[in-house]
Structures are given as C-alpha cells and as structure tokens.
C-alpha cells in the first residue's frame with residue numbers, strides 16, 4: 070500500500086501545501102542574509118560602529134533561521150533548495166549592493182522584515198490547515214521576533 074503520510078505522521082497532501090511556502094521563505098531569507106552582509110561591509114559615516122555590529126548580529130540570526138527553515142523542509146520529507154540559482158528564481162526579496170548610506174540600509178531591513186511578517190502570517194494559515202504544528206510554531210516565533218525588530222528599527226529611524 071502506498072504511504073499517505075510522511076515520517077512525522079503528516080498527510081502528504083497537506084505537506085504539499087506547506088512546502089512551497091517554506092521554500093519561498095528559505096529563498097527570501099538567503100537573499101536577505103546576503104544583503105545584510107553587504108550592509109555590514111559597506112556602511113559609512115557616524116552610525117558605522119553601531120550598525121556594522123547590528124547587521125552582523127542580524128545576519129548571524131538569519132543564518133540560524135535559514136537552517137531552521139531548511140531542516141523543517143527535510144523533516145517534512147522534501148529536499149530544500151541550496152543554490153542561489155534556485156533562490157533567485159523563487160525569492161521576492163531583491164538583491165541590493167553597495168549601500169553605504171545608513172538610512173537606505175535600515176529602511177531596506179525594516180521593509181524586508183515587514184514583508185517577512187506578512188509571509189509568515191500566510192505560512193501560519195497554511196500550516197494550521199495542514200495540521201503542521203511545528204511549522205505553525207516556526208511562523209509564530211518569526212512573527213514575534215520580527216515585530217520586535219520592526220518596533221526597534223522604526224524607533225531608531227525617527
């Protein structure tokens with residue numbers, strides 16, 4: 070008899086709805102991670118020290134999130150994308166380079182985090198329907214984390 074459930078007991082048909090959203094999130098995080106490295110390297114001016122450090126802190130956190138999303142895809146029984154060729158096909162986050170102006174960098178980070186919150190809300194709704202609690206939890210944690218960052222960056226920009 071053909072299996073209808075994956076290793077963690079979720080219906081394969083339900084998982085099929087979650088996977089594309091996780092793959093998209095992975096691709097978006099990877100592009101954003103690389104953008105953050107660029108902001109870290111190229112920032113200039115009187116905010117250099119604090120933002121150089123903040124960007125490093127952020128990209129280290131995103132390295133963890135990338136791993137979490139990719140490993141969730143593996144746990145659901147699929148193969149996560151691991152090339153930039155694939156990421157750039159799926160990602161909605163745009164590559165950005167050569168940003169030395171602190172406001173352009175911080176605004177880009179803020180807008181990207183706002184986009185991620187809306188993506189995570191969509192992922193949350195899909196994962197609920199699929200009965201995939203671990204992905205619901207991943208989405209919840211991301212939303213909580215990003216909403217706090219959005220608050221702080223918005224205050225910083227005032």
Ligand SMILES: [Fe+2]
Pocket residue numbers: 109125
């Ligand atoms: Fe560095």
